[in-house]
Amino acid sequence: MRKKARYLTQCGTIAALYVALTYLQNILLPGTASMAIQFRAAEALCVLAFFTPAAIPGLSLGCLLFNLSYAQALPLDFLIGTAATLLSTAFMWKSRQVCIKGYPLVGLLMPALWNGVLVGWELSLYVGGGFLVNALLVAAGELGVLLTLGSGLYYGIKLRKLDKKLFRQ
Numbered sequence: 001m002r003k004k005a006r007y008l009t010q011c012g013t014i015a016a017l018y019v020a021l022t023y024l025q026n027i028l029l030p031g032t033a034s035m036a037i038q039f040r041a042a043e044a045l046c047v048l049a050f051f052t053p054a055a056i057p058g059l060s061l062g063c064l065l066f067n068l069s070y071a072q073a074l075p076l077d078f079l080i081g082t083a084a085t086l087l088s089t090a091f092m093w094k095s096r097q098v099c100i101k102g103y104p105l106v107g108l109l110m111p112a113l114w115n116g117v118l119v120g121w122e123l124s125l126y127v128g129g130g131f132l133v134n135a136l137l138v139a140a141g142e143l144g145v146l147l148t149l150g151s152g153l154y155y156g157i158k159l160r161k162l163d164k165k166l167f168r169q
Contacts, residue, residue, distance in 0.1 A: 010054035010167070011061070018042045018062025019069075026070075034072060037137045044149035046085075046111050049092035050104055051157065051167040056093060060086040074126045084111075084118040108150060112142040 021042035025033040033040040042062070048055035063085040067077040088111040095107040120135025127134070157163050 007052075007054045010052055011058040014045060014048055014055055014058030015062035015065065018045055018059055019066045021045070022062075022066045034070060038141050039144055040141070041145060041149055043111060043142060043145045044153050046089055046092060046146065047104075047108070047150045047154040047157070048167075049089040050096040050107060050154065051163045053093055056086065056089040059089050074122060076122050076126075080118050080122045081115075084115045087118075088114040103151075104154065108146045108154075109143075111146055112139040115139065115142050 019042075022033050022040060025041050032038060033042070045055070045059060045062075049059070060082050064078055064082040067073045067081050070077075091110040091114070092104075092107040095110070096104065098104065098106045100106075116135040116139030119138045120131055123129065123134040123138065124131040157166075
């Protein structure tokens with residue numbers, strides 16, 4: 001497959017997975033993927049940014065599409081959530097080689113950092129409460145997802161050598 005076609009295919013597939021998983025979670029566990037304190041399982045897909053740069057636009061597009069199509073989204077969710085995802089995944093891609101005993105901890109902290117700051121600010125603007133409290137709650141949700149589901153996905157991809165099969169450059 002040509003390099004550009006592979007990149008676009010990966011990008012579109014990742015975006016679709018993000019949207020589908022988030023909607024599925026909202027159907028099965030209402031509110032857990034879209035309320036002020038969230039544990040959005042689709043955020044585990046952020047680990048794909050360690051394997052392919054296509055995850056950066058793919059996850060950003062997926063976040064944008066979900067936030068635009070979800071009726072209960074806050075007015076700036078489409079912009080703030082997308083920016084947080086874009087920054088998170090870009091920094092994950094850049095820090096993909098930084099590992100502690102084979103564990104990409106620095107990269108896994110990026111979604112908590114960016115979403116905590118940006119989405120925490122948005123929540124304090126629209127929902128109220130202090131910025132620090134909102135930022136810490138958002139960051140805790142992101143850490144919960146990335147350090148559990150994200151780590152499992154990361155090691156599953158590495159152990160099955162899918163990084164070499166699916167995401168070769």
